[in-house]
Amino acid sequence: MEDAQKMVERNKLTFSLAYGMVAKEFADMTGAFFDTKKGFLHATAFIIKPDGTIGDAVYSTGPIGRLTAADTLMLIDPRKKMESQKSQSKL
Numbered sequence: 001m002e003d004a005q006k007m008v009e010r011n012k013l014t015f016s017l018a019y020g021m022v023a024k025e026f027a028d029m030t031g032a033f034f035d036t037k038k039g040f041l042h043a044t045a046f047i048i049k050p051d052g053t054i055g056d057a058v059y060s061t062g063p064i065g066r067l068t069a070a071d072t073l074m075l076i077d078p079r080k081k082m083e084s085q086k087s088q089s090k091l
Helices: 002-011 022-032 069-090
Strands: 045-046 054-059
Touching: 045 069, 054 069
Parallel strands: none
Antiparallel strands: 045 054
16 A cells, blocks of 8 residues: 555545455456456556546456556547537536
8 A cells, every 4th residue: 555655645646545445355446447357457448527527448358458657648638638628618
């Protein structure tokens, strides 16, 4: 737990960080693919909207299908712009 806290502080994270969860329980809660033979989760990524709901999710069942930083920005930037335009039009 100390390492996770250090990472949060070092990187100045402003979002919640999941750490120490039981992989199978996490898979059951999120729909992530849990490999029962090997006992681990395959990559799962979420883009969480400001209201706390899931905007996008990527579930992988193998070694490909990861959400990269560039992919994430490509999804978030237009949404932020659209939200900004909505806010301005209400003024």
